[in-house]
Amino acid sequence: MYSYDLLEKGCYYLVKEKMDANITLIKVGLITDHCLFIHRYDNPESTGWNLKTDVLHEIVECLSDDKVKEWEAQYKGLHFPFMEDGDDE
Numbered sequence: 001m002y003s004y005d006l007l008e009k010g011c012y013y014l015v016k017e018k019m020d021a022n023i024t025l026i027k028v029g030l031i032t033d034h035c036l037f038i039h040r041y042d043n044p045e046s047t048g049w050n051l052k053t054d055v056l057h058e059i060v061e062c063l064s065d066d067k068v069k070e071w072e073a074q075y076k077g078l079h080f081p082f083m084e085d086g087d088d089e
Contacts, residue, residue, distance in 0.1 A: 002059050004036050005052035012068050014060040023060055025071070041075070 007013060007028045014023050022042075029047070030037035040046045063071070 002056040003052060004038075004050045004054050004056060006056075006059065007036060008062075012063040012071075014063065015056050016058040016060065017056055019057045021057070025063075 007026075009028050009031050012025060012027045015026055016023055025041040027039040027041070028036050029039050031052075035049050035051055038048055038050055040048070
């Protein structure tokens with residue numbers, strides 16, 4: 001078992017938050033004294049806060065910069081209705 005406290009700001013991780021959960025890609029956006037703001041790249045994409053002491057079942061891997069670039073190229077090529085251009089007006 002791991003905790004969110006092991007994660008670093010700005011890094012992308014493949015994690016299993018619970019034993020029977022699917023692998024999820026997350027990015028740590030912000031770290032405070034007690035919490036982390038997490039971007040979750042699943043369907044739908046979500047964000048939220050976790051305590052540093054919250055349990056992660058498994059940290060599968062931290063993605064290298066090259067792997068993040070490869071993933072971003074594929075991710076941006078997908079069509080997500082909730083990410084349409086011009087929705088932030």
